Amino acid sequence: MKIRNILITGAAGFVGSHLAERLLGEGYRVTGIDNLATGVQKQVPKSVRFFKRDIRDPSIVSLFGNIQAVFHLAAKNCISDCQNDPVETTDINVRGTANVLEACRKANVSRVIVAESSALYEGCTQYPTSEEEVCPQSFYAQSKLAAHALATAYQRYYRLPCTSLRYFNVYGPRQDYRRTIPPAMSAFIIQLLKRQRPVIYGTGQKKRDFIYVDDINDFHLLCLKDRRSIGQTYNLGSGKKYSILQVYRMIDQMLQTGIKPIFKRDLPGEAQVTLADIGKARKLGWKPKTTLEDGLQNSIEYIRRVVVSHQ
Numbered sequence: 296m297k298i299r300n301i302l303i304t305g306a307a308g309f310v311g312s313h314l315a316e317r318l319l320g321e322g323y324r325v326t327g328i329d330n331l332a333t334g335v336q337k338q339v340p341k342s343v344r345f346f347k348r349d350i351r352d353p354s355i356v357s358l359f360g361n362i363q364a365v366f367h368l369a370a371k372n373c374i375s376d377c378q379n380d381p382v383e384t385t386d387i388n389v390r391g392t393a394n395v396l397e398a399c400r401k402a403n404v405s406r407v408i409v410a411e412s413s414a415l416y417e418g419c420t421q422y423p424t425s426e427e428e429v430c431p432q433s434f435y436a437q438s439k440l441a442a443h444a445l446a447t448a449y450q451r452y453y454r455l456p457c458t459s460l461r462y463f464n465v466y467g468p469r470q471d472y473r474r475t476i477p478p479a480m481s482a483f484i485i486q487l488l489k490r491q492r493p494v495i496y497g498t499g500q501k502k503r504d505f506i507y508v509d510d511i512n513d514f515h516l517l518c519l520k521d522r523r524s525i526g527q528t529y530n531l532g533s534g535k536k537y538s539i540l541q542v543y544r545m546i547d548q549m550l551q552t553g554i555k556p557i558f559k560r561d562l563p564g565e566a567q568v569t570l571a572d573i574g575k576a577r578k579l580g581w582k583p584k585t586t587l588e589d590g591l592q593n594s595i596e597y598i599r600r601v602v603v604s605h606q
């Protein structure tokens with residue numbers, strides 16, 4: 296079936312709003328659902344048919360009529376918030392996912408792409424980590440594993456054509472800097488631009504695989520076009536790792552501040568290292584294109600223009 300109409304849950308969020316923009320640019324019609332818990336409606340492109348709805352609401356099924364593909368991105372996803380509220384985490388990430396998958400089944404959707412996370416590898420010690428080596432620790436990671444299991448069951452029992460994507464640390468303009476504890480890159484950039492001392496949790500030696508949001512969207516488009524992705528799980532990272540301190544120094548050099556960070560006690564439930572084995576995604580013809588330097592420069596320009604100048 297030709298894909299024309301696409302629904303995104305979490306459309307007002309960081310990845311969802313970029314994806315909406317990209318899909319519209321490719322000529323698709325886009326419907327967006329978001330309860331605006333952390334999302335921002337003005338980030339949603341104007342031509343998206345937008346509904347402020349909760350993914351746990353069974354009546355969302357009425358929005359899935361004539362939809363051929365669904366990207367399920369809505370989630371409670373700040374690890375420390377999830378640690379503080381395991382019940383709501385499970386409710387949104389597990390029951391909410393079941394409700395979205397059920398709506399997809401009822402509407403006979405022909406492609407379902409589900410956002411998972413590198414958090415599934417929190418306890419792993421093999422690097423780079425392949426899709427097989429799952430070892431979730433935190434409540435967030437456990438909820439994403441349960442969501443994965445649900446997608447697998449919908450695929451098995453109802454032939455729902457699902458693809459699971461394990462994003463590593465996605466960054467770029469609009470990364471959610473409003474969280475209780477914002478992602479490190481946004482937090483560093485905002486505070487250094489304001490000439491404040493950013494906080495590093497732990498020693499700064501934790502290493503992360505950072506992937507630019509446009510590279511993720513390249514893979515999203517590939518999923519729509521390549522049926523080999525159905526029933527598969529893919530790691531989406533850059534395949535390179537940088538310590539938090541290295542990233543701090545890069546940003547500091549770009550902004551030329553010389554400001555020293557404040558070190559605070561490490562956060563619970565976080566992996567020491569993440570590094571994606573992206574061999575499987577590469578086999579589909581995908582490769583990450585954006586260097587960390589270029590991605591950071593774009594993030595700095597956005598934060599300077601949109602965030603700091605308005606505070």
Ligand SMILES: NC(=O)c1ccc[n+]([C@@H]2O[C@H](COP(=O)([O-])OP(=O)(O)OC[C@H]3O[C@@H](n4cnc5c(N)ncnc54)[C@H](O)[C@@H]3O)[C@@H](O)[C@H]2O)c1
Nearest residue numbers: 305307308309310330332333334349350369370372412465
């Ligand atoms: N950004 C990353 O680095 C990263 C890494 C791994 C996985 N992920 C996953 O990718 C997806 C998108 O992440 P993001 O960075 O864009 O996050 P985000 O927080 O910017 O977007 C999530 C959106 O979901 C919405 N939402 C939350 N609960 C909802 C509910 N009950 N009903 C409807 N909408 C709801 C929020 O309002 C928000 O707009 C999430 O599933 C996340 O777990 C992201």
